[in-house]
Amino acid sequence: MRICVIGTGYVGLVAGTCFAESGNNVICVDVDEAKIEGLRNGVIPIYEPGLKELVHRNSAEGRLSFTTDLAAAVKESLISFIAVGTPPGEDGSADLKHVLGVAREIGRHMEGFKIIVDKSTVPVGTADKVRQAVQGELDRRGVSLEFDVVSNPEFLKEGAAIDDFMKPDRVVIGADNVRTAEIMKELYSPFMRKTNRLIVMDIRSAEMTKYAANAMLATRISFMNQIANLCELMNADVSAVREGIGSDSRIGYDFLFPGVGYGGSCFPKDVKALIKTAEECGYDFLLLKSVEQVNERQKRLLPEKILGYFGNNGASRPLAGKTIAVWGLSFKPRTDDMREAPSIVIIERLLELGATVRAHDPEAVREARKFFGDRITYSSSNQYDILAEADALAIITEWNEYRNPDFERIRALLRQPVIFDGRNLYKPARMQEIGFEYFSLGRTPTGSVEK
Template identity: 75%
Template sequence: MKICIFGAGYVGLVAAACFAESGNSVIAVDVDKSRIDGLKEGIIPIYEPGLKEMILRNQAEGRLSFTTEMTEAVQASLVCFIAVGTPPGEDGSADLKYVLGVARNIGQAMNGYKIIVDKSTVPVGTADKVREAVKAELASRNVAFEFDVVSNPEFLKEGAAIDDFMKPDRVVIGTDNVRTAEIMKELYDPYMRKQNRLIVMDIRSAEMTKYAANAMLATRISFMNQIANLCDCMGADVSAVREGIGSDSRIGYDFLFPGPGYGGSCFPKDVKALIKTAEECSYDFLLLKAVEDVNERQKEVLADKLITALGSPDEEQPLTGRTVACWGLSFKPRTDDMREAPAITIIERLLAAGATVRAHDPEALKEAKKHFGDRIEYSTNQYAILENADALTIITDWSEYRNPDFDRIKSALKSPLVIDGRNLYKPDRMAAAGFRYLPLGRCGVGICGEVK
């Protein structure tokens, strides 16, 4: 099938590579000429395991190409995907200017029947706006080509996007046209070989499904973070609590790990957008407002633990003269994405408290420099930043941090203090090794200080 995909960002590149991998002819379109020129030379602008290899392979085999020429791409394709950004506006609503801009470009270039697919995360009702934008352009050209608009939200996890696309939990297709549904089923059939996981529904329900899924996952994260904080207060062990509640088949174990708060390009933006969508129909989404508030507060928890352990919260800059080593900067492992990353809030708080901050991350150092510049120190060696530091803080749960050389950590640190925002280590092992170990929600094991 002949496909064009507007937007050579995270979603667009993954979709383009994976569709090409299944034999389709794919043109990826972007207005950023430098990005397109780089892609033509094999320079991939994002880090995602397996993506570079897949792009290079399909380029070499002629199934995947990159261009800034929108008209040629539309006219050569049957299915046109819109995979551009929908950044939050000042009021939290999704900004649709890029989506509708692409819709107008498609309307200006159409030379026959097209299926226009919203792959971007968009509010309920966006398909109607896309349809009207295309109609307006066709009317201005005095032509009447037939087209359909489809909602096909993405459900990709950064760090596992290739597997998520090639072996999806589900593929949601929102359309009111039976013929269009059959074409979309044909497109996705290669990914349904073991089991049909394609769900066809009306367009507005498909648009809502994406927001509802991300809001549900964000809610689980915020809930578990509050349980962890309560465990710290009450002397319980959140790991045991997770095992106890996760064994209930109605709950399960996924997204029940406490941490420093969720981040990335999806959860924060989509929670805000769904709250705004509710406000537009005069509905007060109290639960999601609480989820958002809890998440923002959770980003302060690790900094609070450090200030309590190393300084005085009553001082204006309680960490003056202290050096803190941070492992992990990206919002999650296996990506270099730092959008809304908890590390940003945590490190800014430490800097404001007077600390010297050193940081390591396997992939995100380049992105971190965009945020912090020369205000913090960087290293590609996770142990180098520990020398004479007053504490080690773990922010992102990269696999490189899961089983480190504890003797080396202890000998390098000025004091054996570890603040673990991901609960990577066994508290009894850390205590036996002589560490002062402060995880999240595990003070009941007797190593976090006096149990309240």
């Protein structure tokens, strides 16, 4: 099939590349000329394992191309995927100006039957607005052309997006036309060879499905973070609790790891948008409001543990003269995404308290500079470089290289052997054996937080 994907951000670039990998002719469109020129030259604007190789192969074989000419791409394609950003507004609602702007552009340039697919995460009712935007442009042109609007939400996990797309848990298609639903089934059939998990439903239900799924996962994370905090107060071990409740087949183990809060491009934005959607319907979504409040509070927990350890002397900058080494900046491992990353809140708080911060991350340093500039020191090459003469190590993101480090080297480099672990990577008993003061989440610390 001939496809265009409008928007070469995370969702658009992965989707377009994977469609090309399955044999389709795909044109990826973006207004950013520098990004398009870079993609033509093999420069991938995001870090996602396996993406670079797929882009290079499909570009070389002529199935994948990049352009800023939306009009030409729409004219050449049967299916146009809208994969542009829907950033949250000040009130938490999803900003649809980019989605509707693309819809109007499609209406201005289409010349025959088109299937227009909302791939961006959009609120319930967006397909109706897209349809109105396209039809409005056709009316202005004085032409009558047939088109269908489809909702096809993405369920990609950053760091595993290629596998998620090529071997999906499920594909949700929201369509009100049987013919169009069959075309979408054909498009996705190469990804359904082992297990057919393509679910066709009405458009509004498809739009709601994405928000409901992300809100459920965000709820699990915030719930487990609160359980971890309670475990710490009650001298229980959240790791044992997780094993106990995860073994219940009704619950399972996924998204039950305590940590410093969720971040990224989906959960924070989608929780806010669903709360706003509920408000517009006159419904007070108390549970999701609490989920959001718990998450924001959780991001502030680690710096307060650090402050408690070194002592709050009542000064305006009580950590002045202290250097904190940070491992991990991205909101999760295997991505360079810093959107809503807990590290932003944690590091800003440490700086506010007067600490000097040095940070290591394998991939997110470039993105982190956009938030912190030259206020902190960075490393992306050697995780031990930032430890020399630091007063403590704080772990924020659970990159694999942090899971089994050289503890003897860490102890030799730090001024004192103290670690604040926001991801529970190590066992407290082991850390005590090798001489570390170790503070994690929901487990008994190996040292007192009062100095």
